[in-house]
Amino acid sequence: MIEVKQLTKTYMTHERGHTLRETVKNLFSRSMKEVHAVKEISLSVKQGEMVAFLGPNGAGKSTTLKMLSGVLHPTTGEVKALGLTPWKQRNEYVRRIGAVFGQKSQLLWDIPPADAFYMNKAIYGVPEADYKRRLDQLTTLLDVGEIMRKPTRQLSLGERMKCEFIMAMLHGPELVFLDEPTIGLDVFAKDTIRDFIRDMNREGVTFLLTTHDLDDVESLAERVVVINHGQIVFDNTLHELRGRLGEKKAAKVTTEEPLPDHTIPGVTLLKRVNETEAELEIDTCILPLKHFIRQFNEIYGIRDMSIEALPIDSVMKELYSSTKKEAVLV
Structure with a gap:
């Protein structure tokens, strides 16, 4: 579905001065700086996959998606999506893809979504049947x-996002780019949108998802691609991501005795709720769970406890903060 080889995007930008002298100098001569937004990334996506494409702000993910959707031309490298080069065969390409951007609307503010849907029908030449x-x-x-017959301005955010998905899917796209599709939605609207994405994926639609809502990732994606500093630092399953960063668990404990600020080796205090209740991180490679439970009970007396997999946001923070070459996971 998508084949990316050695994709690079480099920008030239002016360096701005901070002192008065540098500011005056820039009025006559401004030095240029080369910025490497994306650095020789390679990536393959199969038909029917649901891939989460993640990274911190400034990592290069938005630039990559713009090249994959044909909005930007790369500096070097190749992209084949649906057998086409997005920026060279754009007219044919855009007829076969869809996009939903949580912060940008495709609907028209003063007319009902139903009218906008019919306009899209004409634009894409979709047969009436x-x-x-x-x-x-x-x-x-x-x-x-009847929601879609109200003017867009009268719709709630959740209602509008549902209509945004209809707008993007009406022409039957084979590949859909999702950028923050559930941003700002309440929990019920998020569940509806996620169920819809899963239904479309089961019908064979390929999705590439970028989001900062890691609940979307856990709910939808089987495969995670992480980009940082313009380079792919991880490409595998969510389960593998957790495993490659260590066998860690998250625990919430309530004890009979007050908990100190320092804990036993292998246990990190993440958050103190009060003196007898806290959230912990357990590295089971250092301290197996059965030993943790026994030692903690002997020292502090466990009144209540829950243990689960390390939250995905904690995993991502650890990955983002890895800057050493040996910490890059490919």
Whole structure:
């Protein structure tokens, strides 16, 4: 579905001065600086995959997605998506892809989504029968009903995002780019959107998801690609990501005796709720769970405890902060 080889994007930007002397100098002569936004990344995505493409702000993920969608030309490298080069065969390419951006709307503010849907039908040349079939399917899945006949400005954020998905899916795209698709939504709207994405994925639609909501990642993606400083530092399953960073667990404990600020080796205090209740991180390679439970009970007396896998946000923070060459996971 997508084949990326040695993709690079380099920008030239002006260096700005900070002192008065440098500011005056820049009025006559401004030095240039080369910025490497993306550095020779290679990536393959199969048909029907659901891939989370993650990275901190400034990591290069947005630049990469813009090149994959054909908005930007790369400096060097190759991309084949749906058998096409996105920026060279753009007219044909955009007819086969879709995009949903949580912070940018495709709908028109003063007209109902139903009218915008019909406009998209004309733009993409969707046959009437296909249009009606897909519209009925999508409105049923997302339960929009009469919502889509109200002006867009009267819709709640959750209602608008449902209509954004219909707008993106009406022409039957094979590949869909999602950028923060659940941003700002309440828990019920998020569940509806995630269920819809899973339904479309089961029908064979390939999704590439970028988000800072790691619940989206855990709910939707089987594969995670992490980019940092313009380079891919991880490409594997979510389970493998947790495993490669160590066998760590998260624990919430309530004890009979007050907990000190320092703990036993292999245990890190993450958050203190009060003197007898805390959130801990346990490195089971250093301290196996059965030994942790026994020692903690003997020292502090356990009244209540829950243990689960390390939250994905903790895993991502550790990966993002890895700057040494030997810490890069590919």
